[in-house]
Amino acid sequence: MAITPEDILHTARLANLALTAEETERFSRDLEGIMAYVDLLKQVDITDVLPATCLSQGRNVFREDRVVPSLAGDKIRRNAPDWYRGMFRVPRVIG
C-alpha cells in the first residue's frame, strides 16, 4: 500500500506533531513497510477465529464503586509541563 506525503501530514496533524520535510519522507517509507507487513498478515485464513479485542482472555473484570485516595498534589504538579493555581497550564487552544 502506497503511503503519500498527504497521509503522513494528516496523521501528524491528528497527533498534533510538526514534521520536517526530511521526517515526512522518512516516515512515509517506514509506514509503508509497516503497512506491507499488515498486508502480509491479511493473507492468513481467519474464518474460524473469533476476533480478539483484548490482550487478556478474561471477561467481566470490574471494580466496585468505592473511592480510593487520589494522588497527592505535588506528585501531579511534578508531572505537569507548567502549573498555575492548581491547574495544568498549556498554550491557549481557543482564540
Add this chain to the structure above:
Amino acid sequence: MTGWDRNHADFEAVIGLEIHAQLLTESKMFCGCSTAYGAPPNTQTCPVCLGLPGALPVANRQAIEYALRFVLAVGGTVNRRNVFARKNYYYPDLPKGYQISQYDQPLGEGGTIIIIEDNTAKSIGLMRAHLEEDAGKSFHVDARAGGPATLVDLNRCGVPLLEIVSQPEIRSPYQAYLFVTKIRQLVRYLDICSGDMEKGALRCDANISVRRQRKKTLGTRTEIKNINSIRGVERALTREIDRQIDILGSGGQIEQTTLFWDDDAQDVRPMRGKEESADYRYFPDPDLPEVVIDDDWLRRAAKAIPELPNQRRDRLVHEFHIPPYDAGVLTAERPLAEYFEAVASLVDRPKSAANWVLTEVLGALREVSGNIEEFPVQPPQLAELLREIEVGNISGKIAKEVFRIMQSEGGSAREIIERRGLQQISDGDTIQLVIGQVLRAYPTECKAYRGGKKKLFGFFVGEVMARTNGKANPQKVNELLRKMLED
C-alpha cells in the same frame, strides 16, 4: 409556540439530540477517584485518569448497572457482549489522547421516549445509549488570569457518562425541550443521574437541519454544542433554525459545521480550535476485557427500576380519579409523587388531597423556592389537617389559615385549631342567632331581597361569616339563611 412556526411555515426542522448524563457513582468510570463536584482543581486525579504510562483502567460495575437500568426503562435492546473502544483525538482536557467510549457495540440500542405536546403523545425513538468517560474542564484565560493560556482541571476526567442519542425525529425546538425534560425526569426517577444541568451533570448537543415542508430528503445539518440548560435547548435551536432558514431563503447553502451555544450572548457561533474533521480512528481498547451481560444481571437491573412517571401518572388517574393533567404534575418529580401518595393513603378523600398538594403545597414551595423533602408540613401533618375538614371540624377556608400557621410555626392541626378556637360552628341555634342579628342590622336589604333582589343572598352570607370569623359551617349558613329570609 416559538416564532419560527409562524414566520417560516414553509420549512420543517429535523432535530436529533445527544444527551450526556453523568452517572451517580461515587468513583470514576475506570479508577477509584472521587466524582464529587466542586473539589479544588486536580485533587481528584490519579495515574489512570491522568493517562500516565502503565496505568490500567478497570471498569466500575455500578456505572454499567446504571446504564443497564436506563436501557431497560426505555425499552431498548441490551447488547449482551460489550466492547469499550478508544476514540482518538487531541485536546488538553483529554490527557490520554483518547476517550474510552463504545462504538459499534453500544450497551443499548433502540427504545423510545414519549413526550406530550398539546395533550397528544408523540414517541421519539432512541438510536443508542452507550457508556463513556468524561473529559476534563478547560479554561481559556488571558493575561490577567495567568495567560494567555488554557488552564486544565482534570477532576471531571474519567467520570462515567451515559450518552443517549435520539433518532432525528424531533420536529421543533419545543419538542426538543420536552424531550430533554423527559430524559431528565427519567434519569432522576431511575436514580442514576442528578439531572443538575447547572453543574454539568446533564449536557446536550443537537444536530439540526431544515427542509421544505413535505420534502423527504434531509438538508445539510449543523451541530450545536455546549447547551447547558433546559431552556437553552429551545433557544439555541430556535436561533439556529432562524439562521438556516434565512440562508436558504436567500438562496444560500448551509455549511456543515459545529457551532457553540453562547448562553450569555444567546447566540450560536462557530467553534474554533477543535479537530478540523472528525477522524476519531476508533478501535477496541486492548486494556479492557469485554463485558458480557447475562440473564441474571439483566434481571437484577430490571428489579431496580421503580414505577416510571407515565405509569405512575396513569395509576393515579385510575386509583384516585384525578384529572390526567393534575396527575402529570404530581408525578413530575418522584419526591412529590411520594409526598402526595403518602397523604392520599391517610385520608378519605384523595382527590381533595391532590388539590391541596397542587395548590397549597406547590404554591408554598414556589414562594420559598424550597424542595418537598424539607417542607415543614410533612404528609402525616397535612393528612391530619385534611381529616379535620373531612369530619367537619373546620371549613376549607379556615384550613388554609391553619396550614399557613403549620408552615411558619409548626405544630399539629388539631392543636392549632383548639388553641385558637377555630372549630367550625355547625350548631344550628348559634348560627340562627347570628343570622337574626344580621337581618335586624340590615332591614332595607331584607326588604329588597324579599322584593325579588335575590342577588343580595351572598351579601347576607358574607355578613354571617364575618360575624363568626369565618367559622360558621357554610352549608348550614346557606340552609338556615334561606329559610329565615323566605319566612
